[in-house]
Amino acid sequence: MSLADATRSEATKQLTTSMWWILALVLFAYVGFTAAVLGFVFTGAATGSLPGDAPPVPIEGLSAVLYSAATAIGYVFPLLIGTLMVTAEFRHKTLTPTFLATPKRGLVLWAKILVGIALGVLFGVVGVLSSVIPSAGFLAANGLETDFTSSDTWALFGRMILAFVLWVLVGIGVGALVRNQVGAIVGVLVFTQFVEPVGRTAAGFVEGLTGVTRFLPGAASDALVGASLFSTAAPGMPAEDPLEWWVGGLVLLGYAIVLVLLGHLVSWRRDVT
Template structure:
């Protein structure tokens, strides 16, 4: 089977299950509520409706990218999870055997999953943007603040956010290829994204020697790629000196490549039942 046909087959697998739209719905609700609440708080502080000591003070012209980037600052776990589940569900439900029978070249199968992952990453990226840009723009307009739509920087930010979602999906596919057990893989993803890295980034704001290490963590690299981060606003001491956007993109891409290569030459080569 060719790579194109295998990629089409992988996409068909994704859209015949419910997990993608369930995660997408949770993404819309969770990120949408976060963006709306955070947007109201930042806009109220910027306009003087609330005191500066009520919440983080952000310049009015910096509000659009901060609010819109909530999709990647807090929502990157969703493309990471969908990428992980794209692989581990095959091990769990033992559907990888017929897949390998149809496409004996396992590298082609992993390449097809990666190609399908790009599509899924774009879909989740669009959902993430809808969850932040729409309510964020409404909140900003209601507060008589600029939505940033007249700036090319905003649209560049949108493009980089889509790229970040794609890269996170590819990282998830790599993680799923390395950690075959679905429960273990999901626990590792949630533990790292929700606890380990946030604590490490917070610690980096107080320990000078940790900042260079913190900057190359995947979440920090993702924020650097996007060029804005609600995380850095809420915890300003942890921001340090972030990477340039292109460097953040290269670091995130490196994580994806390393995990995919590790998966290809380790667990992906093992026998499956």
């Protein structure tokens, strides 16, 4: 079987299940709701229309910060879809007939990577739309610039989609390395929702720790995008020293490559039944 045939088979396998579109819908709803709330609060704080003594939010760069909500809080969805692309095969034993039909296991993994890239683009577009639509609405309603005429804004959208693609590839690597679906999902959620956020928060108050935490995958993703809610959400917190956007992209790509290679060497070539 050729790579084209294996990729077509993998695409059919993924798109005939409901998991991809369920996660896409949840992504759209979750990011859209969060972006709407943040858009209301941040634009209100920037224009002084919020009741009470809300801390001021700078207007410059506000659109990029709000638009980046998709990657700042939604990156776990492409990470999960990448993980599920592999672990679901181990769980449901569908990898056995796949390897019988395509004995070259590396070819199967390459097919997953190619389909994962396509899914990453799809999830990226969904994520961008879910954060941009409500954010732009609140910006316009408060008389603030949406910055749609700026090339920097469209470059931001492109980097957000690229970040989603890389997160899917990281997920494929995690799934190939950690066969157990429950263990992989729990590990992904614990790291992304607890370990890294706590580490990045602590780095703001521990001298020298930011030199390490800025190379964590979430921080690298934020650097790639070039904007993040992470530092804006806590005005009194010391700011992170982010990587250059291209360095952040290379770091995230490096995580994906290392995890996929480790998964292929350690787990992928082992017996599956």
